[in-house]
Amino acid sequence: MKLTLDALEVLDAIDKKGSFAAAANALFRVPSTLTYTVQKLEEDLGFVIFRKEGRRSVLTPAGRVLLEEGRSLLLATQAMIDKAHQVDSGWEVRLTIALDTVWDTQQFLPILTEFQQLNTGVEINLLEEVMGGSLEALIEDRADIVLGGPAPNTPIQGLQFKEVMQSQWCFVTANNHPLTQTNLPLTNKMITPYTSIVIKDSSRHSPIKSHRLMDKQKQIKVASMQQKISLIEAGIGVGFLPKHKIQNKLDEGTLVTLNTSEPASLTPQYCSWKSNNKGKAARWFIDRIINTKAS
Structure with a gap:
């Protein structure tokens, strides 16, 4: 599994909501889908992204670096989409x-x-x-x-x-x-x-x-x-x-x-x-x- 924008959105939601279940609810998906996405990504990348601390899912140091850099990609992608809409509306x-x-x-x-x-x-x-x-x-x-x-x-x-x-x-x-x-x-x-x-x-x-x-x-x-x-x-x-x-x-x-x-x-x-x-x-x-x- 390659690192995709969808996978980054999943990581972002888990980090912000604190658990797979809460993130799944925010993304309108079932928790098992998010679990599979993270496990497959960890397998492909060769390091653990989240660890459990009580009921919360917390980013590992490597996971934190991955998500912080990934958020820049998410913001850049949204900015690109916004600019495309802007041009489509006639504004330069x-x-x-x-x-x-x-x-x-x-x-x-x-x-x-x-x-x-x-x-x-x-x-x-x-x-x-x-x-x-x-x-x-x-x-x-x-x-x-x-x-x-x-x-x-x-x-x-x-x-x-x-x-x-x-x-x-x-x-x-x-x-x-x-x-x-x-x-x-x-x-x-x-x-x-x-x-x-x-x-x-x-x-x-x-x-x-x-x-x-x-x-x-x-x-x-x-x-x-x-x-x-x-x-x-x-x-x-x-x-x-x-x-x-x-x-x-x-x-x-x-x-x-x-x-x-x-x-x-x-x-x-x-x-x-x-x-x-x-x-x-x-x-x-x-x-x-x-x-x-x-x-």
Whole structure:
């Protein structure tokens, strides 16, 4: 007799109920069936699984190890069945959402909280991407939905884009930076001597994109918008930042915006997804995102 899920269920019931008779009653079987199952399993495995202590059937040390490991299999099997039912109902097992580093994560939290309250069982994975990496994540199936980031220069078959907000960029320094004492507006020549804090494009295979880089200007490259904000706030460098990401820093006065001779841009941010994605979770998030007014 091979170790089967049915045999593990029998061992589990005996251990929980304390006797073969009580376990048989819980499993709606006759006690002799459970006795045969355990005896055959002990014979095949070569060790005793239960011993009698008074009226109770107690696991031996070897039996305890067998059942504890077996319970992991029982839980995994039930989880597999639950996931199959979940997929059959139209809900995905998991959904990956890539947030472009420009996007304000705090703005996304109410939507995520609302989804969690649905108790769908869908596993949500969040990624952070930068510039071209956001679109690449969607194209290469690293993400199911992308929130924030640019649209492609030319249409890509099978992808849909919906503008959900616009980012107002501004040139920013720490409140005690030397440029704050300079006559405005700042020219590129005036900015070039100071280190520029640059977020690295997270593309893995696509051409690397960059914005507002000046010739001969020293750079420090970082991986995220938060890192860039922190370095500029510390006075280590300067750079362009989206105003909605730093409004609290501007209000506190730790960061200041300075006018430049070349006005900072206003860039659209998109929600993007694959047209053939029909999962309930994906559709739910897309609907909520595009119908929630960005602040």
